[in-house]
Amino acid sequence: METADIHILGGGPAGLTTGYYAKKQSLNFLIYEAGANVGGNCRTLQLDKFLFDTGAHRFHDKDPVVTVEVKHLLGDDLLRVEAPSEIFYQDKFYRFPLIMSDLVKKLDTKTLLKIGWDKLRTSNRKQEHNFKELALNKYGKTLAERFLLNYSEKLWGYPTDKLSTAISGNRLKGLDFRNFLRSTVLGTPKSPTHLDGSFYYPKHGIGMIPDKLCEFIGNERIKYNHKVSRLIHKNGRIEKVVLNANVETQVSTVINTLPLTLSMQILEPAPPQELHAIVNTIKYRNLRLCVYCLNKDSFSPNASLYFPSDEFPFTRLYEPKNRSPYMAPEGQTVIVLEIPCFNEDTFWKMSEEALHSKVWEALNRVKLLNTDEIIHYQTYKLPFAYPVLEVGFEEKVGHLVSYFEQFENMYLTGRSSLFQYLHLHDLFKSGREVVEQIVHG
Ligand SMILES: Cc1cc2nc3c(=O)[nH]c(=O)nc-3n(C[C@H](O)[C@H](O)[C@H](O)COP(=O)(O)OP(=O)(O)OC[C@H]3O[C@@H](n4cnc5c(N)ncnc54)[C@H](O)[C@@H]3O)c2cc1C
Incomplete structure (x- = not known):
């Protein structure tokens, strides 16, 4: 040895x-x-000419020292991407993270008034003991119940009052209520900033980062x-x-x-x-990934689409091409659906075919697709995807x-x-x- x-x-x-x-x-x-292979749960996989990551990844520009390091490692292969994300709820798409100006356009007046009323009744100064309290305080009952609590419960597999506030990763910023008032009273919403839809992503997938690290380390050091x-x-x-x-x-x-x-x-x-x-x-939460390579130019313009409702087995749909055009051949696309589950859950054990019929049927409620458009279909298992906090x-x-x-x-x-x-x-x-x-x- x-x-x-x-x-x-x-x-x-x-x-x-x-x-x-x-x-x-x-x-x-x-x-x-x-x-x-190296890269663990942060790899880029390949099916034919289609590339996709082990779940939707982006490189977060949160630590300037690390960003410099990653830019140095990847050079021109690190792209700056602008792509929105949306949440699908009751047959409508909403900008995600939620933006008041978008909600004002898409929700009815009664719901908007409820959101405003919730805001008046909530206080940011309250001590939050669990994720449910945090979401209710930041967004109020109406928004939290529609978009956040159901989604989090589906993702983590636990009731939200049993989940720690740490699952938010400090990303629950609340909504710009000044803009909300301006929109509802004056009808002039300020345009949203696009910062949340702007991020770094490697040209050939997130797996380029582990691959470059591996190249630097030298394969002889990896057993x-x-x-x-x-x-x-x-x-x-x-x-x-x-x-x-x-x-x-x-x-x-x-x-x-x-x-x-x-x-x-x-x-x-x-x-x-x-x-x-x-x-x-x-416990750790696993992900089952369902990957469809499609003979179709595009599924949606989004980096990610989120599905809070239980009627969809998946929580997120990710389309790699909207992060880098090099992820799919021209005129074709690949979509990845993430299904969170525990080892003992049916979705973890289900056959590829059974999973396909469930996922495909649900997917067609979002957008009509033709089975003839499927070039490849495959599922992957990702254990230890999230520590359940x-x-x-x-x-x-x-x-x-x-x-x-x-x-x-x-x-x-x-x-x-x-x-x-x-x-x-x-x-x-x-x-x-x-x-x-x-x-x-
Ligand atoms: C769906 C999803 C989306 C994500 N999105 C982002 C994102 O957008 N941005 C971001 O920065 N991060 C993201 N992450 C997080 C990122 O992928 C993880 O932080 C990262 O993979 C954790 O790396 P790790 O080395 O700690 O663990 P892992 O990636 O789990 O790697 C552990 C490694 O140990 C190996 N191993 C296990 N058991 C043994 C054993 N007995 N002997 C030897 N080797 C063993 C495994 O094979 C694996 O290679 C995401 C994660 C998931 C699941």
């Missing part, structure tokens, strides 16, 4: 960004990835098809990692990006019973993370490992911080 000073477990964005900064520091490391099966510890240190059930490798420093629940299950000796009990109460999750996860922090040679980073709603830019930052910690102590 090759030797290394640092062993990185998992070749998703968290493992790769850590490897990227480790390489910059000339550290000696190896990445162990269970699958045949594909190396599944971590056990983590053996002794005297407060991780001593060995067992790969593919039988290959033991001695380790000095370990950077662990594997799902927190999995890490707990593969520890040897096993952690205390009370921690196991906690592990059984935290229930009310009180911080305390439970805190216990588990603290347990891992006792191992002096192990560092945790990554969305599923830290059980946080993290994005690519966060993973660049945490990868950099972990490497700095190792180098500077």
Whole structure:
């Protein structure tokens, strides 16, 4: 077995960004990835000449240092995209995130008055204990019930009063009510800013970011098809990692990006019973993706379409071509439908054909499509898509993370490992911080 000073477990964005900064520091490391590809849940897949991501991705320009890094990595291949998104509710499309001027145009006067009345009765100063309270406070009952609470319940699989405010990712900004009044009283809505529909996206899909990281790291440092099966510890240190059930490798420093629940299950000796009990109460939400490559120029002009209502099995439809024209051949398009589910749910286990008939029937309620237009249809399974952030999750996860922090040679980073709603830019930052910690102590 090759030797290394640092062993990185998992070749998703968290493992790769850590490897990227480790390489910059000339550290000696190896990445162990269970699958045949890197990128984890942030990959670009291909069917024939059609490209699409593992769910709708964009690069968020939230951390200037990281944005500079990504621009440097991708050069001209990082596009600046302008594309709106919409939400489909009761046979109408509404701009998403919600904008007052759009609602004023599309909702009837009675509903608009209710929205105004809700606003007068709500107070932003109230302490919010769960997502339901947050949504009601920011948007009022009428809007929250139509667009936010039903959608969130469908996405996360839990009632919204059981979900933490953290699921909003600090993105619930509320509505511009001054503009609302101007629109309803004076009939002159201010044009909305297009900032929410403006973002960075790589020319050939989000997977270009992991691919470029991989190129920088060097393939010789990535061990594909190396599944971590056990983590053996002794005297407060991780001593060995067992790969593919039988290959033991001695380790000095370990950077662990594997799902927190999995890490707990593969520890040897096993952690205390009370921690196991906690592990059984935290959950990840999966996504089943239904992909249709269509012999049709376009489905819609949107980057994403959202479906809050239960009558649609999917929460979001994403059309890659509206992010980059290089994602589908000319005159054709591909659409990706995201169906959130748990391991035990019917949608996770359903056959491709059964899923097709459900999804296709629902899709045709949005827009009439002809089956002759389908060039390819395929489904994909995405486990560990979202950590389910229930009310009180911080305390439970805190216990588990603290347990891992006792191992002096192990560092945790990554969305599923830290059980946080993290994005690519966060993973660049945490990868950099972990490497700095190792180098500077
Ligand atoms: C639908 C969707 C949309 C998203 N949209 C955005 C977006 O617009 N912008 C954004 O910045 N982020 C977005 N994200 C988040 C982003 O994809 C994740 O933050 C990122 O994939 C998490 O990276 P990770 O490395 O922590 O975990 P993962 O991507 O889950 O990678 C974990 C890796 O570990 C490997 N692994 C698992 N078990 C083992 C084992 N036993 N041994 C060895 N290897 C193992 C897996 O094969 C995988 O490669 C989105 C995520 C989803 C699901």
